[in-house]
Structure formats: C-alpha cells, structure tokens
Amino acid sequence: MNAPRTLYEKLWDSHVVRPMSDDTALLYVDRHLLHEVSTPQSFVALDKRGCGVHRPAANLAVPDHSVPTRHRDRPIADPQARAQAARLVENVERYGIPFIPLDDIRQGIVHVMGPEQGFTLPGMTLACGDSHTTTHGAFGTLAFGVGASECGIVMAAQALVQRKARTMAVRIEGSLPPGVGAKDVALAFIARVGVNGAVGHAIEYMGPVVRGFSMEARMTLCNMAIEAGARVALVAPDDVTFDWLKGRPMAPQGDLWEQAVSCWRSLPSDENAAFDREVTLDAGEIAPHVTWGTSPEDTIAIDQPVPDPAAVMDEQRRGRLQRALAYMDLEPGKPIEGTPVDMVFIGSCTNGRLVDLEAAADVVRGRRVAPHVQALVVPGSGLVKRAAEEKGLDRIFIEAGFEWREAGCSMCVAMNEDRLKPGQRCASTSNRNFEGRQGRGGRTHLLSPAMAAAAAITGTLTDIRKLEAMS
Amino acid sequence: MSEPLVRIASQAISLPDPNVDTDIIFPARFLLKIDRDGMADCLFHDRRFDADGVLQEAFPFNRPDRQTAQFLVAGPGFGCGSSREQAVWALTDWGIRVVIAPDFGDIFSGNAAKNGLLLIRMDAGRTAALAAKAERGAIFSVDVPARRFTVDNEEVCRLDLSDAMAEAFIEGWEEIDVILNREREHIASFEAGHRSRQPWLFANE
Known part of the structure; x- marks a missing residue:
C-alpha cells in the first residue's frame, strides 16, 4: 500500500524527469503561457543559442500587460509599448508559437484567457512569466510564476529545475455571510498568515466553502495566494471543474476527454494525507475586507479602524506601518469606512471575470457613480466583455457613469496609460497595493468587486452590507 | 554566461525594511524595455529619486561611500511580489552579488540563482547584527570554493551550496x-x- 499523498505531491511526482537533490528535481512542464512583458529577453536567450522551441504547441502567447484599453483601432500610442507588442509578434512568428493577437476576441489577461480556452487543464504543470500564475491552480494544475530565464528554459527544454514546496492545507469551514466572497476570503487569509506566511509552501484550499465556489471564485482565491508568499496554490478538481472545462476550444474531446476525466478524478489528496501546515478559517467570521496600507497583509474588515503602529512592538515592523500610513495619508484609529476615493478600478486577473462584473453590476444597477470619481471596468478578456454585453452589463455600467474598456491588465500593473496620478486614491479589485503599483504616488485599497462598485457609488470606502440594507 | 562569482570582498549596504517587493526594486513602468541595458538606472528608482528626479541622499543606495558595495543586507520578505527578473538584473547590473536576509520571495530566489546573485538566508536576529556591521562599514566577503562567508575576517556561516550550485557560480554557467x-x-x-x-x-x- 502506497503512503497517502496530497494533490501537490501527486502532481509533483507525475512530472519528475529526474531528482536533482533531496528537495529539487528537474520537472517536466506541460504548458507555457507567454505575454509581451516577460518574454523579450527569453527569446534573446534562444536566439543566442540557436536552439528552437521544443514543443511550440505547448505554448500560447497573448499581449495583455501593457496594451491600451481604449482606441484599439489605432496603433499603440506609447512607442515602447508598441515596440514590445511588435516584438512578441515577431518572436512567436519566428518560433511558430500559437498566438492570440490584440484584435482577437479571445485576447485577454493570460490568467483569464488560458482557462477560458481550455489551455489550462487539471493534472498538468504550467509555467508563465507572471507571479499570478497561481490562478490556474484552481483547476488542480501545478502552475507557478517564473522569471524570463525560466520562460526561455521552458521553451527550449520543456523542463525546469524546481524546489519541492512544503504543503499547507487551508480549510475554509462554515459558510460565508451575505456580501462576502472569494476576494474577502483571500484577503482575510493573507491578513492571518502575513505576506511571507506561505513562502516555500504549496497551498491547497479545501473545505465546504471552496467546494461550493464557482471556478471563477476558486481562481480569485488561488490568484491571491502569491500575496501570502505561496508560489503554488491548488483546489482539487471536481465536477464543477469538469463541467466548466468541457467543450472549451483546447480541452480534450470525445474519448480523450473521458480518459482525462477519469485520470483527473484520482488527483484529490488521499484521505489521511499529511500536510506540513494546516490553517483553518471560519467563513462565518469573515467580513468584507479592505486594505489600508502598502502590503496585501495590511488588511482589515471594513468596519474596523485604521491600525495604530504605536501598538506594534517590533521596531522594523512599526517603521514599515508608519511609512505605509504616511504613504496612504491615513490616520491611525480613524474608521477606514468613509475614506473618499478618486478612482475605482474593476478588473484584473483577480476579479476581471464575468461573475465579478455581475457582482459589481448588481450593486451599480439603477445608481450613479459619485461625481468626483472616475470609475473603470476592464473585462479580463474579449470573451468576458462580449458575454457581459450579451447580458446588458455594459449598459448598466455606462448608464451609471463607468467607463467600459477593452481587455487587459490595465490599472492593476499600470504599464499602459491607465495610471493613478500622485496622491490619487483608488478602490481596486486587483491584487497588489504596493507603493506606486497603480502609478507613482498612487494609493490603492484592495477589495471585492461588490465593494469596489459600492465605493464608486458613494465616492468613499463603503460597507457593502450597509449599502445593500439601504436598497 | 553570467558574471562568475568566486571570491569577493567589499562594504555592504543595509536596507532593513521588511517586504521590499520587486515593484520597489524595479518599478513596473521600466518593464517596457525589451533588452537588459541600463537596468542599474532603474534599480530602486522611486526610492533613489523623488518625483522631480532629485536624488534622495538618505536612501542607502545613494550613500557616496557605498557605490562599490557588492553586498546587501536586507529585511524579511525581500523580493516578494511580481516575478520580474529585472529586479535581479538591476541588482547585479548595479554591482550587488550577494544579498543576506531572513527570507526571500520564492520566484525572486529562483531568478537570483540563474544570474549569479547569491542569496544567504539568516535568522532575523543575526541579519540585524550584520545590518549594524554594514552600517559601520565592515568588510563583507564570500569565498565560494571554500563556502565561506566572513565579516571583518570573522566567519559568519558556511555557504549552503551543493557542488553543482557552487560550480555554476564559479563558472558563471547559465x-x-x-x-x-x-x-x-x-x-x-x-x-x-x-x-x-x-x-x-x-x-x-
């Protein structure tokens, strides 16, 4: 009888080409997602060596990070961004890599597009030059972010030397109160363990709340795992996963589909499989969350006051919190609720999917964006945008005063023209509130799509539960 | 080839802030570059210069007596966040070859190994003691073949490097x-x- 194994261990074991040391192995990488920003230097490494791409069909490229979200009929205005997008086209053509161009309806953020196309499948290994590759773990995929060198190695060799992670089970027990969703769970978890709390670990999210989550909610949860330091996050695949994937353009068909599903059903962690660490969250105690500082761990429930650094004993940590408060222009002890915002951003690989836009639209319907607020909706992909338009969500947003944009990373990473000005405050459904992340001097508050929509309407950080009670 | 790392000695820069993320090390707007030229100019750009481009003298990387430093003593969580390898390229292009910290972002850590940037993990107390020595201008040195890490000629710890890893540093293998x-x-x-x-x-x- 074999020892019980976790999902992570099964995925790892089935991809080891050969062990390299006690805790490292050469790992076969089934798939690679490429975008314009993390790969120009990877292709230079291939060019220099004259080596080809080992399996071009194992790759899929799309421009997303620095593309404009307006005026797609015109050439990209920023010359550097234009050159970078053009370089991606040249590179994929030269190496025969499948490519989704900017004007294709399928274009979108790698972590939205990949699953949508069925490029992401359970049981596989997947790499991408982006830290939010954890997202794909929602399918029971061993997916991890890599740097440009590793992008080059995957293309040339289809394998990477990786360190085996320790395992962490994160159980979400009970049931979520109204107005609370996957983003709040993700933020509550980061607040609990800290931004380095899961470094060196592969997280597996489990429990009744995760089982009840849609694929989109599971993706939101896994997406944010990197903000707790975990390079890998997983949810065991189940019928929700298979139903979601079946019939997707790149998913297996016919007999191969049946064969694949029967293999995928053996992936969930064995009963009694041991995890190195276990963390349990009580869903019933999770309130809508919002970040107040410059690290995703600087998270509080919307009805809590801004923390006071004076209460922190550790000098380094106290210094960081003081710096964060100064950067965010907030006062300790004051309620976070009611803080005025200038900008609202709904989108990103965290919350740019149809269910996210629906959750925001439900709040917005029949209301108006506060006069001093600029509010953007940036769908995660062209297909998300089209599906939202078919449901009339674009009209709800536009009539309320939102801007309805084209798909891309946009103001999550601020590499295109969607940027905060110094001192501007933004309620954002993205994943990072780092200093300068949404534009130099910009101030970011991370929250859920419903909470972002509520902030757009009232013009301040708002408790969604109160807004809903009013209507 | 990355630059071989065999034996080096220099003063060290101390940057004890916790959770210095790769957006701080290398701001996103510079990721539009499609080559690896001028990486050092972007390193900690928004900490080294204010919004008007004025040099911030208090920032440790701007100390005139640390411009040839090859060692950085950092805080916990150094290199967390985005996967951008530019963070590593900018550090090595500036001249940093060794970073000492309690822990590092996982992806940053993988990127460092591929570019001849040596990371040394040390608990928070010992890192803080080294930061104090770095402030005082102590001479840090590593000897990769001998696996030695010393400060002012006193051994701090052995370098935890497999033969294959040491060989990669010494030969500059990619x-x-x-x-x-x-x-x-x-x-x-x-x-x-x-x-x-x-x-x-x-x-x-």
Whole structure:
C-alpha cells in the first residue's frame, strides 16, 4: 500500500524527469503561457543559442500587460509599448508559437484567457512569466510564476529545475455571510498568515466553502495566494471543474476527454494525507475586507479602524506601518469606512471575470457613480466583455457613469496609460497595493468587486452590507 | 554566461525594511524595455529619486561611500511580489552579488540563482547584527570554493551550496545551458512515457 499523498505531491511526482537533490528535481512542464512583458529577453536567450522551441504547441502567447484599453483601432500610442507588442509578434512568428493577437476576441489577461480556452487543464504543470500564475491552480494544475530565464528554459527544454514546496492545507469551514466572497476570503487569509506566511509552501484550499465556489471564485482565491508568499496554490478538481472545462476550444474531446476525466478524478489528496501546515478559517467570521496600507497583509474588515503602529512592538515592523500610513495619508484609529476615493478600478486577473462584473453590476444597477470619481471596468478578456454585453452589463455600467474598456491588465500593473496620478486614491479589485503599483504616488485599497462598485457609488470606502440594507 | 562569482570582498549596504517587493526594486513602468541595458538606472528608482528626479541622499543606495558595495543586507520578505527578473538584473547590473536576509520571495530566489546573485538566508536576529556591521562599514566577503562567508575576517556561516550550485557560480554557467547539455535525453525519455500516460496533453500537436 502506497503512503497517502496530497494533490501537490501527486502532481509533483507525475512530472519528475529526474531528482536533482533531496528537495529539487528537474520537472517536466506541460504548458507555457507567454505575454509581451516577460518574454523579450527569453527569446534573446534562444536566439543566442540557436536552439528552437521544443514543443511550440505547448505554448500560447497573448499581449495583455501593457496594451491600451481604449482606441484599439489605432496603433499603440506609447512607442515602447508598441515596440514590445511588435516584438512578441515577431518572436512567436519566428518560433511558430500559437498566438492570440490584440484584435482577437479571445485576447485577454493570460490568467483569464488560458482557462477560458481550455489551455489550462487539471493534472498538468504550467509555467508563465507572471507571479499570478497561481490562478490556474484552481483547476488542480501545478502552475507557478517564473522569471524570463525560466520562460526561455521552458521553451527550449520543456523542463525546469524546481524546489519541492512544503504543503499547507487551508480549510475554509462554515459558510460565508451575505456580501462576502472569494476576494474577502483571500484577503482575510493573507491578513492571518502575513505576506511571507506561505513562502516555500504549496497551498491547497479545501473545505465546504471552496467546494461550493464557482471556478471563477476558486481562481480569485488561488490568484491571491502569491500575496501570502505561496508560489503554488491548488483546489482539487471536481465536477464543477469538469463541467466548466468541457467543450472549451483546447480541452480534450470525445474519448480523450473521458480518459482525462477519469485520470483527473484520482488527483484529490488521499484521505489521511499529511500536510506540513494546516490553517483553518471560519467563513462565518469573515467580513468584507479592505486594505489600508502598502502590503496585501495590511488588511482589515471594513468596519474596523485604521491600525495604530504605536501598538506594534517590533521596531522594523512599526517603521514599515508608519511609512505605509504616511504613504496612504491615513490616520491611525480613524474608521477606514468613509475614506473618499478618486478612482475605482474593476478588473484584473483577480476579479476581471464575468461573475465579478455581475457582482459589481448588481450593486451599480439603477445608481450613479459619485461625481468626483472616475470609475473603470476592464473585462479580463474579449470573451468576458462580449458575454457581459450579451447580458446588458455594459449598459448598466455606462448608464451609471463607468467607463467600459477593452481587455487587459490595465490599472492593476499600470504599464499602459491607465495610471493613478500622485496622491490619487483608488478602490481596486486587483491584487497588489504596493507603493506606486497603480502609478507613482498612487494609493490603492484592495477589495471585492461588490465593494469596489459600492465605493464608486458613494465616492468613499463603503460597507457593502450597509449599502445593500439601504436598497 | 553570467558574471562568475568566486571570491569577493567589499562594504555592504543595509536596507532593513521588511517586504521590499520587486515593484520597489524595479518599478513596473521600466518593464517596457525589451533588452537588459541600463537596468542599474532603474534599480530602486522611486526610492533613489523623488518625483522631480532629485536624488534622495538618505536612501542607502545613494550613500557616496557605498557605490562599490557588492553586498546587501536586507529585511524579511525581500523580493516578494511580481516575478520580474529585472529586479535581479538591476541588482547585479548595479554591482550587488550577494544579498543576506531572513527570507526571500520564492520566484525572486529562483531568478537570483540563474544570474549569479547569491542569496544567504539568516535568522532575523543575526541579519540585524550584520545590518549594524554594514552600517559601520565592515568588510563583507564570500569565498565560494571554500563556502565561506566572513565579516571583518570573522566567519559568519558556511555557504549552503551543493557542488553543482557552487560550480555554476564559479563558472558563471547559465541553467539553460546546463539543462540543454546534460538533460535532453532524460527529458525525451520522460516525455515519451508522459505522452502515453496522458495523451490528451499532446492532442493538439
């Protein structure tokens, strides 16, 4: 009888080409997602060596990070961004890599597009030059972010030397109160363990709340795992996963589909499989969350006051919190609720999917964006945008005063023209509130799509539960 | 080839802030560059200069007496956040070859190893003691072949490097070449088995 194994261990074991040391192995990488920003230097490494791409069909490229979200009929205005997008086209053509161009309806953020196309499948290994590759773990995929060198190695060799992670089970027990969703769970978890709390670990999210989550909610949860330091996050695949994937353009068909599903059903962690660490969250105690500082761990429930650094004993940590408060222009002890915002951003690989836009639209319907607020909706992909338009969500947003944009990373990473000005405050459904992340001097508050929509309407950080009670 | 790392000695920069993320090390707007030129100019750009481009003298990387430092003593969580390898390229282009911290972002850590940037993990107390020595201008040194890390000639710790890792630092080998030279047959043989076990992964070829 074999020892019980976790999902992570099964995925790892089935991809080891050969062990390299006690805790490292050469790992076969089934798939690679490429975008314009993390790969120009990877292709230079291939060019220099004259080596080809080992399996071009194992790759899929799309421009997303620095593309404009307006005026797609015109050439990209920023010359550097234009050159970078053009370089991606040249590179994929030269190496025969499948490519989704900017004007294709399928274009979108790698972590939205990949699953949508069925490029992401359970049981596989997947790499991408982006830290939010954890997202794909929602399918029971061993997916991890890599740097440009590793992008080059995957293309040339289809394998990477990786360190085996320790395992962490994160159980979400009970049931979520109204107005609370996957983003709040993700933020509550980061607040609990800290931004380095899961470094060196592969997280597996489990429990009744995760089982009840849609694929989109599971993706939101896994997406944010990197903000707790975990390079890998997983949810065991189940019928929700298979139903979601079946019939997707790149998913297996016919007999191969049946064969694949029967293999995928053996992936969930064995009963009694041991995890190195276990963390349990009580869903019933999770309130809508919002970040107040410059690290995703600087998270509080919307009805809590801004923390006071004076209460922190550790000098380094106290210094960081003081710096964060100064950067965010907030006062300790004051309620976070009611803080005025200038900008609202709904989108990103965290919350740019149809269910996210629906959750925001439900709040917005029949209301108006506060006069001093600029509010953007940036769908995660062209297909998300089209599906939202078919449901009339674009009209709800536009009539309320939102801007309805084209798909891309946009103001999550601020590499295109969607940027905060110094001192501007933004309620954002993205994943990072780092200093300068949404534009130099910009101030970011991370929250859920419903909470972002509520902030757009009232013009301040708002408790969604109160807004809903009013209507 | 990355720059070989064999034996080096210099003063060290101390940057004790916790959770210095890769957006701080290398702001996103500079990621539009499609080559690796001028990386050092972007390093900690928004900490080294204010919004008007004025040099911030208090920032440790701007100290005139640390401009040739090859060691950085950092705080916990150094290099967390985005996967951008530019963070590592900017550090090495500036001249940093060794970073000491309690822990590092996982992806940053993988990127460092591929570019001859040596990371040394040390608990928070010992890191703080080294930061104090760095402030005082102590001379830090590493000797990769001997696996020695010393400060002012006193051994701090042994370098935890396998023979293969030490060899890569000493020779400046890049991992892509090591894998292409040594692992191709292993990969091909694994791939053949994998294809028969999970044929749907190869269905689109």
